[in-house]
Amino acid sequence: MNIGLTGGIATGKSTVSSMFVRKGALLVDADAIAREVMLPGHPVLAEVAAHFGPDILGSDGQLNRERLGEIVFNQPQERQALNDITHPAIRREIRDRIQVYEQQHPDSLVIVDIPLLFESGLQAQYDQTLLVYVPAKLQLERLMQRNGLTREQAAARIQSQMDIEEKKSLADYVIDNSGTLDETLHQVEKLWNRIARL
Numbered sequence: 001m002n003i004g005l006t007g008g009i010a011t012g013k014s015t016v017s018s019m020f021v022r023k024g025a026l027l028v029d030a031d032a033i034a035r036e037v038m039l040p041g042h043p044v045l046a047e048v049a050a051h052f053g054p055d056i057l058g059s060d061g062q063l064n065r066e067r068l069g070e071i072v073f074n075q076p077q078e079r080q081a082l083n084d085i086t087h088p089a090i091r092r093e094i095r096d097r098i099q100v101y102e103q104q105h106p107d108s109l110v111i112v113d114i115p116l117l118f119e120s121g122l123q124a125q126y127d128q129t130l131l132v133y134v135p136a137k138l139q140l141e142r143l144m145q146r147n148g149l150t151r152e153q154a155a156a157r158i159q160s161q162m163d164i165e166e167k168k169s170l171a172d173y174v175i176d177n178s179g180t181l182d183e184t185l186h187q188v189e190k191l192w193n194r195i196a197r198l
Ligand SMILES: CC(C)(COP(=O)(O)OP(=O)(O)OC[C@H]1O[C@@H](n2cnc3c(N)ncnc32)[C@H](O)[C@@H]1O)[C@@H](O)C(=O)NCCC(=O)NCCS
Pocket: 008, 009, 010, 030, 031, 034, 038, 064, 065, 066, 068, 069, 072, 079, 082, 083, 086, 090, 114, 115, 116, 160, 161
């Protein structure tokens, strides 16, 4: 069985995913895959550099993530261009990893941490969907604090995604991560036990 786990930026997807992993779930992490396709030598990075220009790379050939983020989180058309270049390869890799896990560990729960699940309309590919929720105000505060962003920079990132309340209405399960980590863990354990019975 697999679960597409999503949320808004900085609502706690990684935090909740790692709680599931500690319970025994297997994890496919879309952000990690997105980083892999941006490594020097990967054809996706070459295409990104061809579109955005050589200034997007440092002198060592590594992607300048800050510079690209500044562009795509402020310009919807450029964000779409980046998505068009990167998403097909990321989706293929996600699908391959799920398949390997499900073949090798048919009794395990596979958690797929995928930030743009609903934006990309991929929910039908998962057995169940799970939203890691915090209200927008807390999301903004956590994002500013974690990434050292100004209010405007953090708001631009949040606005580049589907509204969190709308995501909440689309998900099969919701974990509210606005309380303490212990409170979040308690919800993960409850859901884990419920799924184990399925
Ligand atoms: C723009 C990039 C270089 C910014 O890098 P940075 O290190 O600052 O952020 P990081 O990769 O850790 O992403 C943090 C969060 O930003 C959000 N985010 C990233 N890309 C996008 C996007 N294209 N649209 C909306 N939100 C996004 C997600 O919630 C993600 O969890 C990077 O996010 C990227 O390469 N994005 C394109 C690939 C992608 O869509 N990834 C997210 C889904 S797999």
